[in-house]
Amino acid sequence: MPTDDPRERLLPSAARARARSLSGGPAEPGDLFVLRATADLPVEWAILDRRPGDELLAVPADASPFAGSADVEVPASAPGGPLCLRCRFGTWLDDRLFEPGLRSGSLAPETVAEARQQVRRLEAGTLEPSPLAEEVDADSEYRDWLREVPERARGLALEARPAAAWKPHPGLGGGYPLAATFALLAVGLGIWVAVLRGEVDRRPAPIFDVPSRNNSIVLGERTRGRSVVEVPPEAGYVLLVLSVESTIPPQPGRFEILDAKRQVVWQSGPMPLTPDSERWLAVERSRLPDGEYSIRIVPAAGGRPLAESKVGIETAREPSGKRDFSP
């Protein structure tokens, strides 16, 4: 039975975490961790699941008081609380990212079960938000927070992924063979657009890094003409890897995606452009319906694009394989 004194409640959880940390055991569902990759952000990571291939399903967790429809609130009276698990930003991560010395606490099994259930609902699109959670969803502070903290945290964690090749999930053998369409785009004019994993998750939960059937990432082969990315019907996001060619001089710039009518459907903030560098970009599928697009780099100061590539987005016809989040 939980005690009312948060300091007392802290002790068993911290003691368990410390004991596990000292024992050097592997990260397991229910553990809380801090990651070096996301040290600049006020987040921990809650581990919800493990699957073959040494991958862990983890969600960013923070102590902001906002709890929206996709979040699981851990009250102050529960182990690990007060904390909010941002299930919309759950992702499979290599377990080597979780250093035993950085284990920071643990969650109650029922909290883990609830969060896993929330991820499943998000995956299946069956989330039924309560009216108060909908109020939070509409709150501008909450939206800012999601964009600036858990979304960024997920991006940083994904970038920090060890270079080792992804291991295909055994459950992906049938159906759509590659939930992540492997479409290599290398379209000219200085920008290489390598669409490595066209699909990344099922709407609306953005679960990235679905293993690819073909792990090779080809950069450097220039492919002229129109390229096509096939996206599974239920994909919630399209993940693009934008590579800046070596001929582009270093300067501040931004990426833009334009639709067939030349309307900007997405643009990045200004950022330093470094030759031979990569940027990973996850775009909501709703922003990229089937059609023709141009992806370009423009100087931050304005003026003519430095590079532009054409890409077609199409819904794939084959059904997607099911991923199983259950233990």
Next chain:
Amino acid sequence: MSAVRSFWGRKKPTLRGDSHPFTEHVRLLAGGRLLDEGSLAPLWSALRAALRGELRQRGLWESPPAYLGIYGWDTWEAPGETGLGALEELLFECYSYIFVQRLRGLQAQLAVKPNIDGLVFLNIRHFLHERQREHDPLGSQVFEVLRSAVRMAIAEGTLHVLSGDEGVRNDTVLGFSPEVRSPVASREEIAALVPSWNDDLLPDLVTLRGQRQEEVVRRLRERLPDLRREGFAAFSFRDLIGPLKADVRKRWVAILDQSQGEAVPQDDGEEGRSRVRVVSPDQRVEERQLFRWLVDCVLTGLKHLDTGEKTREYLVTLWQFVRLQASEGEGLAAPDSRLGQLLREADDEERLSMRRLAEQLRIPRERLPGLYEILRSLLERCRAANTGRIAVRSF
């Protein structure tokens, strides 16, 4: 104090030099040492300064401490007295929120960064935000809608941030053109304009929530060019939100005063009267959770109620009014029990003018008794569901 840009896009105060009193304090707590007065003094002083700064930044320094749930004080600091007053009460609450309840998280972050003072500043913001939403729901909601409307206008290119926080805060100065910075509308000039806005926007400004909030955000955004038509090129967000909130409060109090009594004459001349709170209802976490649960439960019930859309709209508006009334009200009763009390008192015309309420909420007066009856019934069922006697899903 200097200011640096934090990763979450706001300027936050930092302490001079290499002093990191919050980080040091968390280290001390982690070490399990008994803390004496000497080791606490730097922490206390830094926390007080940070709290005071954030209150000013949010425009709360000039507001009654009751807006943050600190009752019995008119101002934050009693003149000539240190270590006493509303600020000290808030300080203790803030300490508990950050260094007791969130200690595990702070200690966790110390493992990957040498300095967590920034994280403590962030927690101070969270603390105040939560308190404000809890104890001043009216002001918080008006802020949220106006901020969203201004940000919408900025995104459309019809408003521009001339200075201050680009995320739109009290210190943000806005203009209708990026180049023209004057004339700037004064608070008084804006105050003369906003009542006409509220004639149109209320009660939706405070009762439309969730997905429907977008409607009232759009309507308020459409009123912003009125300032330009009045000849103003620029205005500060602080000078706009102040009068807008004041006018909403004035209208709301006109209803609440009658139903809550205990009005006392004030010398400040503002509205001629003002409500006072003489008790300190220290709401426990459980009470707040129950209140939120009941509000949510009734809203869910209304969503699934077998009735016409117009009736449902009236019911939601009336329920949001009762919710605000219960949050803002004074007295010994916890807000969850005030919900039931307010619904029962609705039959008493001595306490609540149905005519005035109908006018303010734009609900036909003759419908009010029936609507109250439905809300009473839903609330009872939610209370019963909470005690496990019937299932919530029976709605």
